Amino acid sequence: MLCLEKRIVIRVKDSINNKDTLVSMSKGENLLETLASSKLSIFSECGGRGTCGKCIVKVVEGRLKITLQDKASFSTSELEGGYRLACMAYPDMDCTIILSSRRNTDYKVVTETLNHPTNTEYSKIKETSHPHTLTYEKKAYAIAIDLGTTTIALALTDLPGGNILDKYTAINPQRVYGADVVSRIKASNEGKLNSLALLIREELLKGILKLGEKNQIKIESIDNIVIAGNTTMIHLLMGYPCNTLGTFPFAPYKDGFINLLSDEIFGISEKIPITLIPGISVFVGGDITAGLLACGINREDKPCLFIDLGTNGEIALGNRERILATSTAAGPAFEGGNISCGVGSIPGAICHVSYEEGKLSYKTINEEPAVGLCGTGVVELISELLKEGIIDSSGLLKDSYFDEGYPIAGMKFIQKDIRELQLAKAAIGAGVDILVKSYGISYEEIDKVFIAGGFGYHLDINKAAMIGLIPEALTRKAIAVGNTSLAGAIYLIKDSDTKNKIEHIILTAEEVHLSNVEGFNELFMRYMSF
Missing domain, CATH: 3.10.20.30 (Beta-grasp domain)
Incomplete structure (x- = not known):
C-alpha cells in the first residue's frame, strides 16, 4: 500500500x-x-x-x-x-x-529623475498629473523599468513625448536570497535560478498590469518596454546562467542590446517589444550606462564624476571622449543592510540625526515611531558621534559604549555597525581616488559630481564629507540626480537615436579593476579611517 x-x-x-x-x-x-x-x-x-x-x-x-x-x-x-x-x-x-512587524514592506523608492537639456542646466523629466483624467491624441504608451538589486521602479510614459504619467515601485523580491549580487549569484549557481527568475518576472508583470489598470490603459496599447539594470539582475531576469559572473572569465552570458518580446518572459499573449540596455562590463551594468546617458556625461567637455551609492558602488569618471568606470562592491550598508538595527527606507526608519547641546535627536520617515536606521540615518549618526568624540578617527566607540553599543530610540548601534559603514565608504573612497589618479587629473579639475541612487538623493553631503564618504574638495560640485537608471531608460523611449549614444558611451568607456591596481589594499585601509 x-x-x-x-x-x-x-x-x-x-x-x-x-x-x-x-x-x-x-x-x-x-x-x-x-x-x-x-x-x-x-x-x-x-x-x-x-x-x-x-x-x-x-x-x-x-x-x-x-x-x-x-x-x-x-x-x-x-x-x-x-x-x-x-x-x-x-x-x-x-x-x-x-x-515580524519590522519588515521592509513599504519601502520608499526614489523615482525622481533628471534630464539634461544643456551641459549646465538640470531639470526634472516632465510628469503629468492625474493621467487617468486626461485625453491623449495618440493612444500609445511605453514603460521604463529600473531593475535594481534592492528595489524596482516602473514609469508609464506617453508616446512620443516620453512624459511620465504614473509610477510603480516595489522591493525586489529576490532579496529573500540575499541583499547583494554575490549572494544571488551563489543562489543561482546552487539551483535557484528558476526561482529567482520567476520572482522578478512576476513582480514586473504585476507592476505593468497595475499601471495599466490604474490608468485605464489596455496592455496592447503599450508599444515598448525598456529595462535598465545591473548585469546580474538582467541575467536573473532572463534566466541566463550566472556561473561566469562571479568567477573567471567574468563574462556575461550575452552582451550588447538584448531584444525580446513580452510573451517570452512574462507568459502573456501580447508580444510587446522589450529592450534591455547593455552594460560596460559584468561589474558596470546597464543601469550605469543609462545613468551616464541621463547625466549627459557623453556630452561634457570637462571630466565629471558619477557615483551610484548603492549595493554595488559603481563609479565613473570622464567626458564625451573618455570614460573610466569601476565597481567597488560597497555592500548593503548604504541601504540599511548588515546593520544590526538597520532597515530600508520604510516608514519609521530614522533618516536624519543631529546632536546639539549634549542631546541626540532624530527624524523618521513619515514621522512614524522609530523602527531602525536606514542608510542616511547610519551616515548621520556616525557623523554626529564622530563630531562629539563618541567615535574616534579609527571608528572605535568610547569605552562606555564599546560593549553594549550607543543607544538610540530603544535600540543599540554597535561597533560592528560602524565597521560595516567603514567598509562601504572605504570602497567608495578608494575607488574614486584610483579613478582620479588613473585619469591623470586632480580633484580640482573635476567639473561636476553626480550622486545617483535613492541613498544619494537624500544624503546630507556635508555629513557624508565629514566621515570621508565624499572628498571634501568635491562637496560644492555635488548634485543629487536621483534615479538616473530610470531616467536613462526613459531617454531610450523618447529618442531612437539614444541607442547610438549608449553605444558611444560603451565604446569610450574603459573598466578599471580595482583589485589589479597596485596599492589598492593599502588605499582601502587608509579610507577606513574617518
Whole structure:
C-alpha cells in the first residue's frame, strides 16, 4: 500500500496586512524558502546564512527548534517568546507563526529623475498629473523599468513625448536570497535560478498590469518596454546562467542590446517589444550606462564624476571622449543592510540625526515611531558621534559604549555597525581616488559630481564629507540626480537615436579593476579611517 507523506501546514499570521495564509510544506524543507515561494514578504539580507538576523518569525502555536543562530540573534526571553530566524527553521510539525512587524514592506523608492537639456542646466523629466483624467491624441504608451538589486521602479510614459504619467515601485523580491549580487549569484549557481527568475518576472508583470489598470490603459496599447539594470539582475531576469559572473572569465552570458518580446518572459499573449540596455562590463551594468546617458556625461567637455551609492558602488569618471568606470562592491550598508538595527527606507526608519547641546535627536520617515536606521540615518549618526568624540578617527566607540553599543530610540548601534559603514565608504573612497589618479587629473579639475541612487538623493553631503564618504574638495560640485537608471531608460523611449549614444558611451568607456591596481589594499585601509 502506498504511504503518502503527511504535509506540514504552517499558518502565517500577517499583522501588517491583517490576514492569515496557510502554507503547505514537506518535512525537511526550509521555512524561509517556503515563505518566499508562497509570495509572503520576508527578507534575508545574508542569503539565508543566519547572520543578518532579519528574517524574524514568532511561533505562537506549535514549535520550531532553537538553533545556534537563534541564540546569537535573540535574548533568552525572546527565545522563550517564540522568536526564530526563518532561514534556520525546518518545521517538523504544524505551526502558527507571525511575520515580524519590522519588515521592509513599504519601502520608499526614489523615482525622481533628471534630464539634461544643456551641459549646465538640470531639470526634472516632465510628469503629468492625474493621467487617468486626461485625453491623449495618440493612444500609445511605453514603460521604463529600473531593475535594481534592492528595489524596482516602473514609469508609464506617453508616446512620443516620453512624459511620465504614473509610477510603480516595489522591493525586489529576490532579496529573500540575499541583499547583494554575490549572494544571488551563489543562489543561482546552487539551483535557484528558476526561482529567482520567476520572482522578478512576476513582480514586473504585476507592476505593468497595475499601471495599466490604474490608468485605464489596455496592455496592447503599450508599444515598448525598456529595462535598465545591473548585469546580474538582467541575467536573473532572463534566466541566463550566472556561473561566469562571479568567477573567471567574468563574462556575461550575452552582451550588447538584448531584444525580446513580452510573451517570452512574462507568459502573456501580447508580444510587446522589450529592450534591455547593455552594460560596460559584468561589474558596470546597464543601469550605469543609462545613468551616464541621463547625466549627459557623453556630452561634457570637462571630466565629471558619477557615483551610484548603492549595493554595488559603481563609479565613473570622464567626458564625451573618455570614460573610466569601476565597481567597488560597497555592500548593503548604504541601504540599511548588515546593520544590526538597520532597515530600508520604510516608514519609521530614522533618516536624519543631529546632536546639539549634549542631546541626540532624530527624524523618521513619515514621522512614524522609530523602527531602525536606514542608510542616511547610519551616515548621520556616525557623523554626529564622530563630531562629539563618541567615535574616534579609527571608528572605535568610547569605552562606555564599546560593549553594549550607543543607544538610540530603544535600540543599540554597535561597533560592528560602524565597521560595516567603514567598509562601504572605504570602497567608495578608494575607488574614486584610483579613478582620479588613473585619469591623470586632480580633484580640482573635476567639473561636476553626480550622486545617483535613492541613498544619494537624500544624503546630507556635508555629513557624508565629514566621515570621508565624499572628498571634501568635491562637496560644492555635488548634485543629487536621483534615479538616473530610470531616467536613462526613459531617454531610450523618447529618442531612437539614444541607442547610438549608449553605444558611444560603451565604446569610450574603459573598466578599471580595482583589485589589479597596485596599492589598492593599502588605499582601502587608509579610507577606513574617518
